[in-house]
Amino acid sequence: MFSGRAWRVVNFGEPRRAVELQELTWAEPSPGQVLIRVRTAGAGYPDSMMVAGQFPLLGQPPFGLGEEAAGEVVAVPPGSRFAVGDQVTGITAFLEGWGGYADYVYLREGSMMRIPSRMTDEQAGGFPIGFRTAYAGLVERAPVEAGQTLLVLGAAGSSGATALQLGKALGATVIAVAGSPEKLEFCARYGADHGVNYRTDDLTARISQLTDGRGVNLIYDPVGGATAATAMKSLARNGRIAMIGVSSGAPAPLDSMDMLLRNVSAIGVLAQPNDTPAVEATVWRHLAGMIEQGAISTPVGRVYGFDEVPQMIADQTAPGAGKVVLRVAAA
Numbered sequence: 001m002f003s004g005r006a007w008r009v010v011n012f013g014e015p016r017r018a019v020e021l022q023e024l025t026w027a028e029p030s031p032g033q034v035l036i037r038v039r040t041a042g043a044g045y046p047d048s049m050m051v052a053g054q055f056p057l058l059g060q061p062p063f064g065l066g067e068e069a070a071g072e073v074v075a076v077p078p079g080s081r082f083a084v085g086d087q088v089t090g091i092t093a094f095l096e097g098w099g100g101y102a103d104y105v106y107l108r109e110g111s112m113m114r115i116p117s118r119m120t121d122e123q124a125g126g127f128p129i130g131f132r133t134a135y136a137g138l139v140e141r142a143p144v145e146a147g148q149t150l151l152v153l154g155a156a157g158s159s160g161a162t163a164l165q166l167g168k169a170l171g172a173t174v175i176a177v178a179g180s181p182e183k184l185e186f187c188a189r190y191g192a193d194h195g196v197n198y199r200t201d202d203l204t205a206r207i208s209q210l211t212d213g214r215g216v217n218l219i220y221d222p223v224g225g226a227t228a229a230t231a232m233k234s235l236a237r238n239g240r241i242a243m244i245g246v247s248s249g250a251p252a253p254l255d256s257m258d259m260l261l262r263n264v265s266a267i268g269v270l271a272q273p274n275d276t277p278a279v280e281a282t283v284w285r286h287l288a289g290m291i292e293q294g295a296i297s298t299p300v301g302r303v304y305g306f307d308e309v310p311q312m313i314a315d316q317t318a319p320g321a322g323k324v325v326l327r328v329a330a331a
């Protein structure tokens with residue numbers, strides 16, 4: 001049995017009143033999970049949705065927060081492919097109420113990996129969700145081909161900045177869309193070929209200019225709402241929009257008659273582990289290989305301290321550039 005602290009949602013509402021630091025105990029992990037002592041954990045817009053009661057995959061409080069975490073394995077079930085002392089990062093058992101904003105958390109054994117040598121703790125804690133989702137979008141559900149043009153919305157955010165890197169690693173030309181010059185500079189540092197500020201530029205005219213009137217082959221959309229609706233006007237024939245999330249507060253509005261007349265498709269993407277564990281293990285090996293080659297890296301943004309969790313969640317409705325990471329414990 002392990003004892004420690006955990007930030008948990010106790011009511012839906014404003015983060016400072018909705019989350020509470022509690023003392024918890026963690027039993028030995030069940031088959032399919034390992035228990036880690038957390039050093040860092042990744043944050044993102046889903047935290048805001050969870051605290052507000054708008055996250056579609058979770059029920060009523062109380063539940064833990066933190067979908068991904070990195071640290072040291074402290075307990076494994078019999079037959080695990082991990083061992084006590086391994087340094088790992090992975091997706092937490094958040095759908096069962098456990099979260100990474102805690103001293104300990106269970107990771108899903110199928111959705112984790114040993115931390116590659118070139119990763120910092122912050123990069124490790126903020127890696128799993130963004131890149132597993134980008135992989136689901138750009139490899140599994142709406143594959144982007146080398147030479148195609150990929151438009152990434154919310155491109156400086158957790159989801160967007162991972163997709164733009166994976167898109168580049170897969171050989172696409174990437175147009176990053178974000179809401180400030182600073183965010184577009186951030187996207188350029190992570191490899192975006194072009195940047196468009198949707199707040200000040202005419203998105204449609206600028207994309208037409210950048211693609212010589214051809215439009216884009218794929219939109220990666222963690223934002224939805226009006227920005228997604230405008231971006232869809234720039235889809236080339238046979239183009240696709242990969243629907244990832246709703247950080248604008250609304251999903252991408254779809255006009256089925258327009259989609260019919262222009263031969264375009266919308267594809268839902270939920271980053272779920274493959275049903276076959278061996279196939280899922282290949283995904284994580286592929287991602288780890290790209291890290292080792294320097295092709296992708298966690299786009300770390302602001303790092304918060306453990307006592308700042310309520311403020312960190314409140315800040316997710318107006319995030320700065322990059323992946324927000326929580327430092328839970330020193331190395």
Ligand SMILES: NC(=O)c1ccc[n+]([C@@H]2O[C@H](COP(=O)([O-])OP(=O)(O)OC[C@H]3O[C@@H](n4cnc5c(N)ncnc54)[C@H](OP(=O)(O)O)[C@@H]3O)[C@@H](O)[C@H]2O)c1
Binds near residue numbers: 183
């Ligand atoms: N499908 C999946 O499996 C999966 C996995 C992970 C996340 N998601 C979803 O993806 C969405 C984005 O999550 P994330 O963690 O990537 O978010 P994030 O890092 O906070 O980035 C979201 C971006 O959206 C833009 N934005 C536009 N309107 C916004 C608003 N009202 N509030 C906040 N941001 C706004 C911001 O960029 P600008 O300032 O440039 O506008 C921001 O950088 C969420 O809905 C999340 O649930 C889905």
